[in-house]
Amino acid sequence: MTTTEFVASATGTDFVASATGTDFVASATTELLANPFAGRWHDFWHGDIGEWILTRGLRIALLVIGALLAARFINWAAQKITRRIDANFRQSDALVRSESAKHRQAVASVISYVAIAMLAVMVAVEVTDILAIPLSSLVAPAAVLGAALGFGAQRIVQDLLSGFFIITEKQYGFGDLVELTLGSANDAMGTVEDVTLRVTKLRTSEGEMYTIPNGQIMKSLNLSKDWARAVIDIPVPTSADLSKVNEVLHAVCDSAMQDHDLKKLLLDEPQLMGVESIELDTVNLRMVARTLPGKQFEAGRRLRLLVVDALTRAGIATPADSTPMVGALVHPATAGGAEEETQGPVQR
Numbered sequence: 205m206t207t208t209e210f211v212a213s214a215t216g217t218d219f220v221a222s223a224t225g226t227d228f229v230a231s232a233t234t235e236l237l238a239n240p241f242a243g244r245w246h247d248f249w250h251g252d253i254g255e256w257i258l259t260r261g262l263r264i265a266l267l268v269i270g271a272l273l274a275a276r277f278i279n280w281a282a283q284k285i286t287r288r289i290d291a292n293f294r295q296s297d298a299l300v301r302s303e304s305a306k307h308r309q310a311v312a313s314v315i316s317y318v319a320i321a322m323l324a325v326m327v328a329v330e331v332t333d334i335l336a337i338p339l340s341s342l343v344a345p346a347a348v349l350g351a352a353l354g355f356g357a358q359r360i361v362q363d364l365l366s367g368f369f370i371i372t373e374k375q376y377g378f379g380d381l382v383e384l385t386l387g388s389a390n391d392a393m394g395t396v397e398d399v400t401l402r403v404t405k406l407r408t409s410e411g412e413m414y415t416i417p418n419g420q421i422m423k424s425l426n427l428s429k430d431w432a433r434a435v436i437d438i439p440v441p442t443s444a445d446l447s448k449v450n451e452v453l454h455a456v457c458d459s460a461m462q463d464h465d466l467k468k469l470l471l472d473e474p475q476l477m478g479v480e481s482i483e484l485d486t487v488n489l490r491m492v493a494r495t496l497p498g499k500q501f502e503a504g505r506r507l508r509l510l511v512v513d514a515l516t517r518a519g520i521a522t523p524a525d526s527t528p529m530v531g532a533l534v535h536p537a538t539a540g541g542a543e544e545e546t547q548g549p550v551q552r
Contacts (some may be wrong), residue, residue: 213442221374224334225374227270237256253313254444260335261332262344263334264331264334264335267327267330267331267334268327271323271324271327274323274490275320275323278316278319278320278323279316279320280384281316282312282313282315282316285308285309285312286309286312286313286378289305289308289309289312290309291337292305302458305378306376306377306378306379306380306457307371307374307377309377309378310371310377310399311371312376313398313399313400314367314371314399314400314401317400317401318401319547321482325335340473351398352385359417359419360402363401363402363417363418363419364401364402364405364418365419366419366421367400367401367402367403367404367418367419368401369398370399370404370418370421370424371399371401374535375424375426376396376399376404376424376426376429377396378396378397378398378399379395379396379428379498380395380396380426380427380428380497380498381393381394381395381396381426381427381428381497381498382394382395382396382425382428383424383425383426383427384404384416384421384423384424385421385422385423385424385425386416386420386421386422387420389423389521390414391421392406392414393406393408394408394414395407395498396407397413401418402417403416403418404416404418404419404421409542427498427500428497428498429497430497431471431494431496431497432494432497432498432499432500433492433493433494433495434474434492434493434495434498434500434501434503434504434507435490435491435492435500435504436474436490436491436492436493436504436507436508436511437480437488437489438453438488438489438490438491438511438515439486439487439488439489440486440487440488440489440515441485441486441487442482442485442486444487444520445520446479446487448518448520449489449515449520450476450478450489452514452515452518452520453476453489453491453511453514454476455514456474456491456507456510456511456514457473457474457475457476457491458473459509459510460473460474460493460510461473463506463510465506466503466506466507466510469495469496469499469502469503469506470494470495470496470503471494471495471496472493472494473493474492474493474507475491475492475493476491477489477490477491477492478490491507491511493507
């Protein structure tokens with residue numbers, strides 16, 4: 205072997221040895237860095253906490269997620285039923301909802317709440333079973349909790365019981381026009397938007413929403429139960445011929461069912477009850493008509509138009525009060541005499 209070949213061979217050997225040593229050092233360093241994390245990760249999942257997470261914790265998480273999905277499904281099903289009942293009413297020719305439809309909507313809402321409550325109780329029992337908590341140890345805390353609820357949550361229990369009887373007795377339902385007495389001087393009147401075990405929601409004619417706890421309802425007046433009655437008081441002058449007035453009003457009653465808009469609201473022909481009261485310069489006659497539930501106000505307005513038109517054509521003048529004088533409201537801080545200067549003369 206020549207000198208050149210030896211040097212080349214030695215150089216190549218040193219290079220290979222040097223490269224091999226570098227790879228070994230890098231591999232050893234990587235293993236030293238990776239082993240502590242991998243070891244801790246392995247020890248965690250094979251320890252008590254990791255084993256609890258993989259067994260009991262995973263079961264509890266699946267139970268909770270399943271319960272949440274089931275609750276969402278129950279709410280969706282209840283809303284689907286309510287929307288279908290409402291859609292059937294809107295697609296039909298009926299002007300008002302039937303009593304059974306009103307009751308079904310309230311029952312669907314209550315069933316959804318009860319189902320969700322029962323689902324929560326079942327999940328709680330399963331979780332205590334997974335955690336191996338003996339139910340006998342919960343007797344004392346349950347007694348304390350029951351006593352606390354008995355004293356501190358009496359209103360809630362009262363609301364739930366009142367709501368249960370409102371729904372089961374069919375006192376009112378979705379779409380009913382009701383007047384609820386809440387106290388000696390507090391009344392709420394409106395259309396029922398929702399009825400649950402705890403609250404009743406009313407929508408007033410101005411668009412406001414009342415949310416009333418059922419336990420505070422002392423008396424309920426349903427203005428759209430099965431049928432309603434429109435009452436029209438007709439004042440005429442005492443100088444008018446009452447016989448002629450009766451003939452005109454009887455003609456209005458006979459022709460009411462011929463009116464295209466009115467016949468859809470009436471259940472039978474209006475009836476003239478006769479003289480209701482006598483005052484100094486007027487005689488009040490009363491006309492009544494049975495209407496569809498909640499349609500008594502609309503029917504009453506239409507009947508009044510027919511009555512006024514008939515009396516006018518018959519030459520019977522209705523009594524007219526003197527022209528009302530409306531006084532302007534003046535701020536208390538307005539100086540004396542400034543009222544007429546800023547707002548004009550005021551009739552007193």
